[in-house]
Amino acid sequence: MxxxxxxxxxxxxxxxxxxxxxxxxxxxxxxxxxxxxxxxxxxxxxxxLPSEKPGSFEHDVWRSIHALEGTLTNERGKTTRLGRTRQKIARVGELETVKSLIVGAKKPSEGFSMLIERQMPELTFEAVALRHPDRFDDTMLNSAAVRLRSVGIEVDRP
Incomplete structure (x- = not known):
């Protein structure tokens, strides 16, 4: 081109x-x-793609999901869905799902690693949490910042 x-x-x-x-x-x-x-x-x-209001927490969560699904679909040549993540959101909602993936897990989720490897750190749930600090407590936000810093991503949180 x-x-x-x-x-x-x-x-x-x-x-x-x-x-x-x-x-x-x-x-x-x-x-x-x-x-x-x-x-x-x-x-x-x-x-x-997300039907939620742009700029909202829910929109950011679904943007992340669509990004990882779309990237994996393109790489694999077949439709790929994050079945467990979608099921968990259906059960407990976006907020609890994000919380469990940030603090509930001792190590980064597979989705976090995949997004980092594909140069999309702004689409990780950790980055989503930091963009919506009113939805999370300090422990959760600190965990998100530490995880991003651990892979060389600069964040504004102390």
Whole structure:
């Protein structure tokens, strides 16, 4: 893809709200070896997929889920769903699910590691918790910050 063409596509991605179009743009970009364009399209897709209000805690949680599912689906070539996470959310809700994955587990979750490996630290549940400090106590927020720092991610929390 030529530079002006890539710029035109990137501009289109910014305002696109159609999941089917974003998936097609990402697939075309991958086919042409334009991985940066594919990544931007994927990230925009993950931003628009959640039905919850943008900026809300719940939206951020679902954006993280869609990002990991989408990335794994692309890598594996078959639909991948986070079945246990989705089931837990159905049982206890987003907040309790995130809490259990941050503090309830002694080691980072597999999803945390996968998102870090794929350069998406802002989509980990730990990062989500730090963006919504009003939903968590200090122990939970400190645990989230420590976990992110342990993999070299800078956070603003003391």
């Amino acid at each position: 030529t530079n002006p063409a890539a710029e035109r596509v990137l501009k289109m991605i910014e305002t696109c709200v159609d999941p089917k179009s974003l998936r097609q743009i990402a697939a075309n970009a991958r086919q042409k070896g334009e991985m940066a364009v594919a990544r931007v399209a994927d990230l925009r897709l993950y931003e628009i």
